[in-house]
Amino acid sequence: MSIQRYSASDFGDAMRALLPPGQAWEWPRGGTGDTLMLAMGRELARVADTAPGVVSAAVAVHVPAASNFHVSAYRAVAQAEVVRQGAAVSDVQVDHLVCQPFQVGSTAGSPVWSYRARYLLRVRYRAAVVDRAALQARLETFKQAHVCLWFETI
Secondary structure: OOOOOOOHHHHHHHHHHOOOOOHHHOOOOOOHHHHHHHHHHHHHHHHHHHHHHHHHHHHHHOOOOOOOOOHHHHHHHHHHHHHHOOOOHHHEEEEEOOOOOOOOOOOOOOOOOOOOOOEEEEEEEOOOOOOHHHHHHHHHHHOOOOEEEEEEEO
16 A cells, blocks of 8 residues: 655645635745745644554554464463563463353343453462563563453462
8 A cells, every 4th residue: 555645845735725715814935824834734744754654563563473372372471481580380370360241230231341351361470479560561462452461469
């Protein structure tokens, strides 16, 4: 897909075309009004030049590292991180956090999933030996967008 590029003067001319008719809005080239339009056009051109990079970066961030994820894969990543920290594999546990949508007080039509995520994974760790920030950072780079991680201490 090709994105058409516009210059600052293109944006300035477009804004000038949106001005109401009349001599008050007919500015000479190089005058105050023309300079104002060109300055605003420069900012719009700068934003337009960065837009393709922002879209590409957003797409790159959301491309999964693998095509399928299982709880065992999350466990392996968490265990590798705690071993890297010098803790034991048994110092971290990753499992499904089961949501019971139909409980006392539930009605038909109640939301079944969280507003934040479709799947909740509980990560339990020993706070005395595991650095939560490092563990969370490692799992956040691995997880898919529809997965929410719930951290608890053991």
